[in-house]
Amino acid sequence: ATGKSRTHIIGAVPGVEVGDGFQYRMDLNPVGLHRPSQSGIDYMKDYDGELVALSIVSSGGYGDMLDNSDVLIYTGQGGNLGKKKGKNDNEPKDQELVKGNLALKNSIHKKNPVRVIKGYKNTTLKSSAAAKNYVYDGLYVVEEYWEETGSHGKLVFKFKLRRIPGQPERSWKVVEKKK
Amino acid sequence: ATGKSRTHIIGAVPGVEVGDGFQYRMDLNPVGLHRPSQSGIDYMKDYDGELVALSIVSSGGYGDMLDNSDVLIYTGQGGNLGKKKGKNDNEPKDQELVKGNLALKNSIHKKNPVRVIKGYKNTTLKSSAAAKNYVYDGLYVVEEYWEETGSHGKLVFKFKLRRIPGQPERSWKVVEKKK
DNA sequence: TAGACGTAGA
DNA sequence: TCTACGTCTA
Numbered sequence A, B: 001a002t003g004k005s006r007t008h009i010i011g012a013v014p015g016v017e018v019g020d021g022f023q024y025r026m027d028l029n030p031v032g033l034h035r036p037s038q039s040g041i042d043y044m045k046d047y048d049g050e051l052v053a054l055s056i057v058s059s060g061g062y063g064d065m066l067d068n069s070d071v072l073i074y075t076g077q078g079g080n081l082g083k084k085k086g087k088n089d090n091e092p093k094d095q096e097l098v099k100g101n102l103a104l105k106n107s108i109h110k111k112n113p114v115r116v117i118k119g120y121k122n123t124t125l126k127s128s129a130a131a132k133n134y135v136y137d138g139l140y141v142v143e144e145y146w147e148e149t150g151s152h153g154k155l156v157f158k159f160k161l162r163r164i165p166g167q168p169e170r171s172w173k174v175v176e177k178k179k
Numbered sequence C: 001t002a003g004a005c006g007t008a009g010a
Numbered sequence D: 001t002c003t004a005c006g007t008c009t010a
Helices: A099-110 B101-112
Strands: A042-047 A049-058 A071-075 A113-119 A124-125 A134-149 A155-163 A174-176 B041-045 B052-058 B071-075 B114-119 B124-127 B132-149 B153-163 B174-176
Touching: A042 A099, A049 A071, A049 A099, A099 A134, A099 A155, A113 A155, A134 B071, B041 B101, B052 B101, B101 B132, B101 B153, B114 B153
Parallel strands: A049 A113, B052 B114
Antiparallel strands: A042 A049, A071 A155, A113 A134, A124 A174, A134 A155, B041 B052, B071 B153, B114 B132, B124 B174, B132 B153
16 A cells, blocks of 8 residues: 555555455556556466466456356356446446456466455455455466357356465355445 | 545634645645545535635636735636636636535625635745645635626636634745746 | 546535 | 445456
8 A cells, every 4th residue: 555566567466465355446556466446357468478377356246156066157258238328328338358357368288376355245254354355366277168149149258267275265255235 | 644634624724724735735635634636625604505715726827826825806706717728618718606606605694704715836845845735824804805807808706714713924035947 | 548346524 | 316526456
């Protein structure tokens, strides 16, 4: 919470441990966990020019499950899946294999660790009185991806991530809070 | 920076002194300085049912001057003055004497103190290495307001605030930073 | 310059 | 549900 680092860190971030909680998306930036203020996928250009994924935030905004298993299915970005406020461009469209989606795909064969932050908006962590909406869940690898056709008939990417073994167990309990 | 207070505080906020700096708009919320995440005017319903202004953030986004004098001219909200990203509703329109604008107007005869936070986006405070984009400038009273017609031909409100005497001098120096 | 799993309050 | 002087990266 000092100045601003904003470095492209691959893998574990010094000083950040599994279970660390943060109140706002933007609090993830200065510690180096996840730089974008809204986008769910952070990525960088690798030494060979390929995009690789650095971290993802899974907040349930795209309908992805948030359990404590070691497998996470993450929906790609784009296609107007987020609840748009813009009046005109709400029409769903095909997702494209670019930017964050392309980075996640590349990370499959790169086998690089990807940080996962889970967002529990409108929920309360049992062990914490203060509002910690985002919790660092540890390092994952991207195992595979596939295409689906949403109920709206448009293309959607799904990425299957698996938590790397040997990391601290997640002991916190998530409790739904009625808004 | 603990939990969240979010109380409707009129006047000075305990623990916050003139010159205190904050990095993000949202950092102003938990300390009780200014609750809205984007809106420039915070207000509440007074005991008599009238809206009164609690605080304003002057970031220069509406073209207001930011000097160190004791008088501040603040532009009302609404009318699509902020640089809109929405594609369709960019058309400027008359500002209305409601919400924050009405609260500022009422504060004239209420004579209640209004907190002023000055935003120096894309600038650096000489005395601070870390990014402190928002600085608490102290308590002001709203002396008068008037209407203007913008270059676009639409109605705009202007509020004249005067810094209450006897508060600490502001010693920091603002230096423009090329982006 | 525009897009993105943002936020708070009315 | 929508507005609001947001904030980051590409």
